[in-house]
């Protein structure tokens with residue numbers, strides 16, 4: 001039997017916890033830096049720079065270090081890395097560049113314009129019909145997008161973003177898009193530079209409040225599989241969006257090894273790409289990982305090594321998974337931190353219920369906007385939902401907020 005791989009997962013949130021838990025089935029895993037909640041739940045965490053850690057494989061979780069070039073630095077030092085270099089990560093780091101790449105690769109996406117001054121931006125907005133969509137060009141933790149039926153609000157948002165008020169330098173360029181409608185879908189693919197293989201489809205919930213109300217967040221929950229999406233739909237998205245994008249990257253010399261995550265809207269004219277992310281989705285990963293069968297480390301290592309053709313494609317349990325995110329009071333605008341969390345230290349592991357620590361600080365207190373993710377598994381989405389909410393009820397902290405309608409519609 002091959003020796004167990006030593007895997008270092010870079011990051012500190014719920015996504016990294018879920019990745020580590022799945023990788024740990026077949027590999028020796030450390031998370032760098034992780035957080036005290038993960039540690040309490042049985043994941044080894046080390047707070048040294050990743051460059052100082054010896055591992056057979058590095059898996060980078062968040063977008064910011066990828067955009068900043070951690071993939072290049074680790075690879076240049078001779079490591080095997082699952083995660084693109086800075087050139088590929090620009091797909092997420094600049095929405096304007098991403099739109100240009102999609103247009104060049106003939107990938108269906110919303111019509112758009114890119115602006116660095118308010119006058120022409122507002123003129124373009126006025127030429128479109130509602131809903132109006134204003135995006136910050138750079139990284140904004142999922143919060144740089146405004147979708148509104150109110151033209152005045154859209155114009156004010158353009159001014160605020162371009163003035164650097166809302167997102168600093170990341171907002172000095174805005175992308176304005178045609179408003180699309182339809183259900184949303186997240187499809188992540190594992191890429192080895194030349195080939196891409198899909199993971200199970202998932203759906204996330206970006207708005208803070210029930211009924212898709214309130215501000216956009218990093219994600220308040222997710223579920224998988226998505227009943228409205230079958231294997232043919234997944235194949236069509238791979239052929240129409242993911243593979244052409246990977247090829248377009250390769251054409252300009254980018255050897256993209258990592259996750260290509262397509263955020264799509266299933267419009268009446270077919271699926272259109274809203275965004276590409278260059279890493280695993282959060283909280284889609286918290287829903288997906290417990291469903292992923294077999295050796296996750298083997299597949300990620302093969303992708304990082306450019307030889308996905310040497311391993312079997314990812315396979316998923318037939319069970320449904322529903323993830324509910326427990327957020328801090330005041331999230332997303334001004335999360336209140338430092339609250340003691342009850343129920344985490346007495347959490348009992350269970351194959352149908354998983355707890356992932358996202359924003360947990362020393363002494364098991366709240367330390368971020370999204371604090372914990374609870375994922376339930378079940379034979380149906382309804383059963384998985386019940387499990388997840390039952391689990392959510394076992395955790396408490398002052399001001400805890402979570403949506404009560406995650407996957408409710410899909411459960412029927």
Ligand code: AMP
Pocket residue numbers: 110131133135142145147177178179180181184206216263274275
């Ligand atoms: P993004 O970060 O680009 O995926 O945008 C965040 C969210 O804003 C998406 O999940 C959609 O709900 C919404 N959104 C983004 N682009 C559009 C669009 N062109 N039309 C309608 N809604 C959009």
Ligand code: GLY
Pocket residue numbers: 142204218219277280281282283284
């Ligand atoms: N769940 C959305 C994201 O990871 O960007």
